[in-house]
Amino acid sequence: MIRVLVVEDEPIAARAHRAYVERVRGFEVVGLAASRLEAERVLARGGVDLVLLDLHLPDGSGLDLFRRVRAAGSTVDVMVVSSARDADIVRSAVAQGAVQYVIKPFAFTTLRDRLLAYQDFRQQVDDTGAVDQLAVDRALSLLRAPSAGSLPKGMTKETLAVVVGALREFGEASSAQVAEVLGVSRITARRYLEHLADTGAADRSLRYGQVGRPETRYGLRRPDGPDGAD
Structure with missing residues (x-):
């Protein structure tokens, strides 16, 4: 079980956040804290894996x-849950190591998907004592990719994680590059890329060449970029 402290x-x-967390298999809420001081006291006792902050x-x-x-x-891992939308605040949270940043208000499915992505991340880095570059890339990609439960039929989270990893490596890529x-x-590559764009995880743009039709390019959305659907 992943033990969660709700701050x-x-x-x-x-109460709503606690109910949401406890609806996700593999998670349990071990404490609620209504202040910074109370949260510090709970964390000092140990036994917490993830903080919803x-x-x-x-x-x-x-x-x-x-x-x-x-x-x-x-x-301890920290998932920020806040109504704060200021880019400087988001950057600061990410710089300190927040595994996710969820903007209020949100639906249960929004938090569920991020908890499941975090759960997959934990499994990737906890199963072995040493990891290679591919395992690290896959683990980090899982934190940003939507969970399997939110994927359209025929798509897998493993393939999606590879697509996210490719975008992270390229910075910006076309469907042809990802397909390779x-x-x-x-067509398959474009389906995954369009899903990432539709869910707000990636941005799409058109690159115009000298001749022919413009090429659609995809890039992962930066934490301080435009707000997503959530």
Whole structure:
């Protein structure tokens, strides 16, 4: 079981987040904290794998809590759950190591998909003592890719993770480039790329050459880029 601490000062939101987490197989909520100080006390006792962290707390910023936890040497994972949309705040959270950033308000499926992606990430890095570059790339890709439960019929999270990894390596790519990496048809590659774009995980743009039709290019959406559908 992945043990979760919910840090949220609004009682209704805290109960909702707890209910959402406990609906996902493999997760359990081991505590609720309504303030920075209360969260620090819970974390000091140990037994927490993942923190769902609100950034607006009555006795300080959630980012301050994040910094204090890291300064204390804790490697607990943090998933930010906040209404804050400021790009500087998002960058700061990512720079400190947030595994996800979920913008309020959100539906159950939004949090579920990110929890499942995090669960897959944990399995990738926990199963073996040493990992190679491919395993690292796959694990990191799983944090950003939608979960299998949200994929259209015929698509797999393993292939999607490879597509995400290819975009991360290229920076920007066409369906032809991704198809070559996957060893599949352009139609199949384009289907995965369009799914990433439709779900807000990637951006699409047109590149105009000197002759012929423009080429559609895809790139992973940066954390400080335009807001997604959630």
